[in-house]
Each structure stands twice: as C-alpha cells, then as structure tokens.
Amino acid sequence: MDFSIFLIQLLNALQYGLLLYLVAMGLTLIFGIMGIINLAHGSFYMIGAYMAYALAPLAGGNFFITLVFGLVLAVILGYLLEWAFFSFLYEREHLQQVLMTYGLILVFEEIRSLLVGDDVHGVPIPALLSGSIPLGDVMTYPVYRLFVSGVCLLLALGLYFVFTRTRLGMMIRAGSVNREMVQSLGIDIQFLYRVVFAAGVALAVLAGMIAAPISSVYPGMGNQILIICFVVVVIGGIGSIRGAFFAALLIGLVDTFGKVWLPEASGVLVYVLMALILLWKPSGLFKAGG
Amino acid sequence: MKRLQTTLLAAALLGTSAASMAEDAALKVGLMLPATGTYAQLGTAIENGFKLYVDQAGGKLGGRGVEYVKLDDESDPAKATDNINKLIKSDKVDVVVGTVHSGVAAAMAKVAKQTGTLLVVPNAGSAMITGPMCAPNIFRSSFSNRQPGFAMGKVAAEKGYKKVATITWKYGAGEESVGGFKEAFEADGGEVVKELYVPFPNVEFQALLTEIAALKPDAVYSFFAGAGAVKFVKDYKAAGLMDSIPLLGAGFLTDGTLKAQGGDGEGLLTTLHYADELDNETDKAFRKAYSEAFDTVPDVYAVQGFDAAQILDIGLQAAGGDVSKTADIAAAVEATEIDSPRGKFTLSRAHNPIQDIYLREAKGEENVVIGVAVEKLDDPAKGCRL
Numbered sequence: 001m002d003f004s005i006f007l008i009q010l011l012n013a014l015q016y017g018l019l020l021y022l023v024a025m026g027l028t029l030i031f032g033i034m035g036i037i038n039l040a041h042g043s044f045y046m047i048g049a050y051m052a053y054a055l056a057p058l059a060g061g062n063f064f065i066t067l068v069f070g071l072v073l074a075v076i077l078g079y080l081l082e083w084a085f086f087s088f089l090y091e092r093e094h095l096q097q098v099l100m101t102y103g104l105i106l107v108f109e110e111i112r113s114l115l116v117g118d119d120v121h122g123v124p125i126p127a128l129l130s131g132s133i134p135l136g137d138v139m140t141y142p143v144y145r146l147f148v149s150g151v152c153l154l155l156a157l158g159l160y161f162v163f164t165r166t167r168l169g170m171m172i173r174a175g176s177v178n179r180e181m182v183q184s185l186g187i188d189i190q191f192l193y194r195v196v197f198a199a200g201v202a203l204a205v206l207a208g209m210i211a212a213p214i215s216s217v218y219p220g221m222g223n224q225i226l227i228i229c230f231v232v233v234v235i236g237g238i239g240s241i242r243g244a245f246f247a248a249l250l251i252g253l254v255d256t257f258g259k260v261w262l263p264e265a266s267g268v269l270v271y272v273l274m275a276l277i278l279l280w281k282p283s284g285l286f287k288a289g290g
Numbered sequence: 291m292k293r294l295q296t297t298l299l300a301a302a303l304l305g306t307s308a309a310s311m312a313e314d315a316a317l318k319v320g321l322m323l324p325a326t327g328t329y330a331q332l333g334t335a336i337e338n339g340f341k342l343y344v345d346q347a348g349g350k351l352g353g354r355g356v357e358y359v360k361l362d363d364e365s366d367p368a369k370a371t372d373n374i375n376k377l378i379k380s381d382k383v384d385v386v387v388g389t390v391h392s393g394v395a396a397a398m399a400k401v402a403k404q405t406g407t408l409l410v411v412p413n414a415g416s417a418m419i420t421g422p423m424c425a426p427n428i429f430r431s432s433f434s435n436r437q438p439g440f441a442m443g444k445v446a447a448e449k450g451y452k453k454v455a456t457i458t459w460k461y462g463a464g465e466e467s468v469g470g471f472k473e474a475f476e477a478d479g480g481e482v483v484k485e486l487y488v489p490f491p492n493v494e495f496q497a498l499l500t501e502i503a504a505l506k507p508d509a510v511y512s513f514f515a516g517a518g519a520v521k522f523v524k525d526y527k528a529a530g531l532m533d534s535i536p537l538l539g540a541g542f543l544t545d546g547t548l549k550a551q552g553g554d555g556e557g558l559l560t561t562l563h564y565a566d567e568l569d570n571e572t573d574k575a576f577r578k579a580y581s582e583a584f585d586t587v588p589d590v591y592a593v594q595g596f597d598a599a600q601i602l603d604i605g606l607q608a609a610g611g612d613v614s615k616t617a618d619i620a621a622a623v624e625a626t627e628i629d630s631p632r633g634k635f636t637l638s639r640a641h642n643p644i645q646d647i648y649l650r651e652a653k654g655e656e657n658v659v660i661g662v663a664v665e666k667l668d669d670p671a672k673g674c675r676l
Contacts, residue, residue: 122550139503140530218517256497267489
C-alpha cells in the first residue's frame with residue numbers, strides 16, 4: 001500500500017469512527033450515565049433516518065429545515081417516552097429494561113412499516129454540500145462526509161464541555177452516582193433526567209438524519225448499528241464521554257484496516273478488540289463521568 | 291433419527307394417499323413467504339404473481355380449485371423447519387411454495403426431500419437447492435446465483451476488459467455469484483485481480499472503494515441487493531469511481547433500487563433473467579393484467595411467482611391433479627417449454643431454469659433490455675444425483 005492510499009484509508013477510518021461516535025453519543029447518555037440498557041437506541045437512529053426522508057417534502061426539500069423539524073420532534077418524543085416508560089425503569093433489574101426496550105424496537109418497526117412501508121429509500125445530499133474533493137488520480141472524497149465528521153467533532157466538544165465545565169453537567173453526573181442525595185439537595189432530578197433522556201434521543205435522531213444521505217434508509221437499519229454502539233460504549237468505559245470518543249475512533253481504525261489487511265476476519269475483528277480491551281481493562285478505557 | 295425418518299415417511303404416505311382420495315377437493319397451497327421484515331415486499335410480489343396465474347386459469351391448478359394457507363417465514367432460517375412441518379403436518383397442504391431467503395429455502399428443501407411434498411422455490415438462488423438437495427418433487431422458478439454472474443463474465447470479456455475486481459458480501463449468494471462471474475470471465479481470457487468481501491450485512495464500503503481506486507482495474511463486478519445495493523451504488527458514485535472504473539453487477543444491484551439510488555445508478559449494466567421492455571407478447575399481457583389487478587408495476591419477483599404457479603399447473607395437469615404422482619409431474623414439467631413473461635424457458639434435470647440471461651441498462655427507474663448476454667444458460671447442478 002503506498003503512502004497516499006494509506007492516508008486516504010486513515011481518513012476513511014477517522015470518518016467512520018466519528019460517524020459511530022455520533023450515534024453512540026446518545027447511548028452514552030442513556031446507557032452510560034442514566035444506567036438504562038436501552039436496546040431501542042437503534043430504533044431512534046432509524047426513526048431519525050426515516051424523518052430525514054419523510055419530513056423532507058414538508059420542509060420544501062430543504063435538508064437543514066428538515067433537521068430542525070426532526071430535532072424538535074425528537075425532543076418531544078424523548079420527553080414523552082421517558083415520562084411514559086423509561087421513568088419506571090431506573091430502579092428495575094436489567095432484564096426488565098431489556099424486555100421493555102426490546103418491545104419498543106418491535107413497536108417502532110411496526111409503526112414504521114405502517115406509516116412509511118418497507119421500501120428502501122434514498123435521501124439526496126443537500127446541494128450546498130454535494131461537491132467532492134479530488135484525492136489521488138481516480139478517487140474523489142465527498143464533501144458531505146467531511147461535513148458529517150465536522151458536525152460530530154463539534155457535538156463531541158460541546159457535550160464534553162457541558163459535562164465537565166457546567167453546573168448542569170455536574171448535576172447530571174452527581175445524579176448518576178446517587179439519585180436520592182441529589183434530590184435531597186433540592187434538585188428536581190426527575191425533570192433533569194427527562195431532559196437528559198430527551199437529549200439522548202435527540203442525538204440518536206440527529207445521527208440518523210445526518211447519516212441518511214450516505215447510508216440510505218431501510219427497515220432494520222437501527223438494529224445493525226445498535227450492537228456496534230454498545231461496543232463503543234463498553235470499550236470506552238460505561239458512562240465516559242471521552243472514552244466513547246476514543247473507542248469509536250479505535251473501532252473505525254480496526255474496521256477499516258481490518259477490511260483491507262485481514263478481509264477474512266474483518267467481521268469479527270471489532271469484537272476481538274473488545275475482548276482484548278476488556279481483558280486488559282475490565283471497566284473500559286476511561287472512568288465514568290470523564 | 292432413523293425412527294423419525296420412518297415416522298415422517300409414514301406421515302407423508304398417509305398424507306398423499308388421503309390427498310389422492312380427495313382429488314376433487316381443493317388443492318391446498320401453502321404459501322411460505324416473508325410477510326414481514328426486509329423481504330416483505332418480495333414476498334408480496336411473489337404471492338401476487340402466483341395468484342394472478344391461478345385467477346387467469348379460472349381459479350384452478352391441474353383441474354382442482356385452489357385454497358391458500360399463508361405462513362410468514364420471517365426470513366428466519368431458525369424457524370424454517372418448524373414452519374414447513376407445520377404446513378405439511380397440521381395444515382395438511384398438498385403443495386408448498388417458498389421462499390425468498392436462501393437459508394430458509396434450504397431448510398424447506400430438506401423437509402420436502404424427506405417427506406416427498408411438492409415444493410416450488412420462487413426466488414432463493416442457493417446452489418444447494420438444485421444441487422445436493424435436488425429431488426424429483428423440488429422445482430425452482432427463479433434462477434441460481436451463478437447464472438447472472440456467469441452471464442456478466444461473458445459480457446465483461448466481450449467488452450475487452452482484462453483485469454476485473456469483484457466485490458460482494460461474504461455469504462453464500464455473493465460468493466456463488468462471484469464464482470459464476472470468475473468462471474466465465476477467466477475462461478474467456480480475463481483475470482479477476484482481486485476478490486473483495488464485506489461482512490454481511492455490513493454496508494460500510496469506503497475502505498474497499500479506496501482499495502479499488504488503488505488497484506485501478508478495468509472494471510468492477512458486484513453483487514449486492516436491497517439497501518446494500520442502494521448504498522453501494524451511491525458510495526461508488528460519490529467516490530468518483532463511476533466515470534473511471536465501470537461498475538457491472540448482477541441484476542439485483544439495480545432492481546427495485548433505482549429510485550432510492552436517486553439517479554446515481556443511471557447507465558449501469560447488469561445481467562438478469564428478466565428486464566423491462568422485453569419484446570414478447572406474454573410479458574406485455576402479464577404486465578397489463580398485473581398492473582390492473584394490483585395497481586403497481588410487476589417486477590422479477592412477481593414473474594417468478596407467476597411461473598411457480600405455471601409449473602405446478604403443468605405438472606398437476608399431467609398427473610390428473612394427484613400430487614402424489616411425483617414422477618409424472620416431474621416428467622411433464624421437464625418436457626414442457628414454459629411460456630414465461632421473461633421469455634420461454636425449460637427446467638433442467640435438476641429443476642433449475644435453463645433460461646436466457648439479459649443484459650440490461652438502467653434508464654430512469656427501469657432496467658431496459660439491450661440484448662441477451664447468454665442464451666439458454668444452464669446451471670451445472672453440482673452434487674445433484676438425478
């Protein structure tokens with residue numbers, strides 16, 4: 001492999017890693033910090049992608065207006081879901097959380113099937129970002145992929161800042177350690193968690209909407225991404241925002257170069273990586289809260 | 291195990307003799323197709339095609355009225371054996387039609403082979419079904435995975451390509467398709483320089499597209515279907531490869547996916563046993579009737595469903611409607627030229643279609659026929675002992 005190709009592959013790895021992080025970020029909030037095993041996270045991603053497809057006509061085909069629409073709907077959806085279902089799960093066993101969130105997957109898939117059907121759909125890349133940059137003599141790199149990476153980096157920085165540098169972040173982190181104590185200090189932990197949950201859903205929906213033009217929109221797309229998201233969160237250290245970031249990049253690298261150098265094993269490499277990291281550091285790369 | 295087989299055999303014998311006693315009773319057709327999940331739409335198209343034929347034949351197959359028993363196979367191989375056994379034992383169907391997913395179809399073929407129940411496979415292209423699993427009572431109305439690949443190998447060689455890279459999912463259908471391509475292309479002097487594989491059903495292609503750009507082959511042969519096909523074509527175009535390295539594919543790359551590909555698939559050359567704008571009367575009549583009945587344009591899956599019913603009709607008419615006369619049914623089907631919307635075809639000794647494979651070009655939302663890539667292409671039916 002010559003050096004320029006190596007660099008392009010590195011860019012591919014980085015870009016894939018950032019996309020993974022974008023999806024896993026919401027899971028870090030809901031699973032990592034709030035402690036709920038949320039199998040329906042993939043469904044939120046799927047809902048986002050379908051919103052990018054289905055809401056586009058309402059927004060006059062403008063991708064960015066669609067994004068705003070989708071985000072507002074996602075926050076409302078997240079808030080209602082927490083109120084109706086998830087608020088009953090904090091004190092429950094993991095098995096019950098798995099059962100309920102698995103049930104939600106089935107419900108969301110069925111609703112999707114009824115509303116939009118089972119077709120595969122494409123979402124056009126917004127005209128503003130539809131260009132591409134030449135790389136080497138035959139290849140070009142789509143600007144939109146770079147845009148996705150940029151959005152992801154910004155969100156990562158923003159989230160990290162909120163969690164480590166603001167009062168809100170401090171309250172959320174405290175709540176994840178001891179709910180009752182935070183409550184007794186006069187903080188409305190119920191409302192706070194409802195907001196965090198809504199933010200987690202909104203992040204997953206945003207990831208789905210932004211990924212839709214490059215991933216296309218199809219039934220079952222959420223379940224595919226769900227497992228890899230859990231891998232990201234577990235490798236990074238459950239509850240660690242920074243950990244998930246580095247874990248996602250690591251998976252991007254292993255997956256990309258695995259496909260090139262060890263194509264026979266590329267399907268399992270990510271899981272081998274997870275096993276090795278957990279052997280070395282059983283609680284993941286970073287500590288919770290960081 | 292032995293005992294189980296004896297019991298199954300006994301059950302089968304009982305079932306069939308009961309059926310022959312009741313020849314005038316309705317023919318129970320078990321439709322074991324996907325009604326949910328990714329392949330739901332394919333299942334619907336097959337069912338529509340099947341019913342259209344039956345309706346046109348006056349609601350009868352082989353002279354008997356038809357009664358349907360529907361079962362959603364969920365494209366889940368783990369449930370396949372139980373599902374088909376349920377159809378045969380508790381629903382007492384005379385005939386089973388199914389399915390789309392190769393893994394499920396393989397399990398169905400196994401049970402059909404053991405019990406002697408008539409089975410028509412209206413899609414799954416796995417080599418096994420008309421290879422090691424072949425049986426006098428098992429028929430396929432669709433294709434084998436090797437066929438479109440083989441035809442494209444011929445086309446690539448004719449176009450003067452010398453070095454071609456292939457890319458597909460690492461699973462049975464993909465490997466069989468690439469195998470067919472390689473066989474024909476290398477026999478005609480070409481060379482497959484690299485076989486690239488993506489774990490199924492992963493759709494992250496960027497790393498392998500970069501590999502292709504580095505290899506600079508004369509062309510790329512690909513096998514993808516459904517959502518994977520949509521994303522692959524879009525990514526291939528976005529990577530700027532479409533203009534410099536021609537993309538070839540088995541027909542599924544552009545079948546039912548062109549709209550979602552949003553114009554990125556325009557001009558792609560693919561090979562398949564069906565195409566839009568075929569110049570034959572059967573197809574024109576079929577398209578008209580199908581559009582009127584179901585308010586949508588038929589696709590290759592609908593054709594395969596239609597022909598599944600047609601194959602049953604031909605066989606059962608020769609056997610006087612008696613599903614237990616497997617030898618008569620097989621003999622009649624093998625001897626008849628089937629007048630399909632795809633053009634006329636026959637079934638091989640292993641009961642896979644010997645059919646023309648068309649070369650098609652994607653125009654708008656259609657795959658327009660531009661010629662016949664290979665006429666009357668057979669399948670080697672490796673491992674079949676009929």
